[in-house]
Amino acid sequence: MILLNKTSRAVLFGGTLLIPLKPTTVDGKLSDVKKMYPGIAAMLDSGDIETLTKAAAAEAEKELAAxxxxxxxxxxxxxxxxxxxxxxxxxxxxxxxxxx
The missing domain is CATH 1.10.720 (Transcription Termination Factor Rho, Rna-binding Domain; Chain A, Domain 1)
Known part of the structure; x- marks a missing residue:
């Protein structure tokens, strides 16, 4: 799965660093991540972190490069x-x- 941190701060969980506005590939299922990391689950539910498709991740990378x-x-x-x-x-x- 690909996650996008929409906050203005880096988020670290389980050895994964989510840099703001930088799509990051995370191993595992969304349901497992939510179960193991309640703080990440809350951020996903609030929209501070969102899941992306490969196409949306490529577009986010383009925006950063632009x-x-x-x-x-x-x-x-x-x-x-x-x-x-x-x-x-x-x-x-x-x-x-x-x-x-």
Missing amino acids: KTIEELQAYAKEQGIDLGNASTKEDILAAIEAAK
Whole structure:
């Protein structure tokens, strides 16, 4: 299943890190995840986290890639992602991906 964290903070559960606005593939069934992680279940029920189809995940990836360097830098700062010396869009996207 693919999950999308719609909050402005990273969410960690069971070794999986959900970075805001970054589609993340999670192993297992939705019902099992909800059963094992009540906090995640609550976030799914409230809409803070949503499940995505592969097509919707690809579109979310495109939206992230379409951001300007300034938008990506602001996003990384907001998420506490260290960009190091990354200054090009490709390097910044790679640093964001690596933080996953």
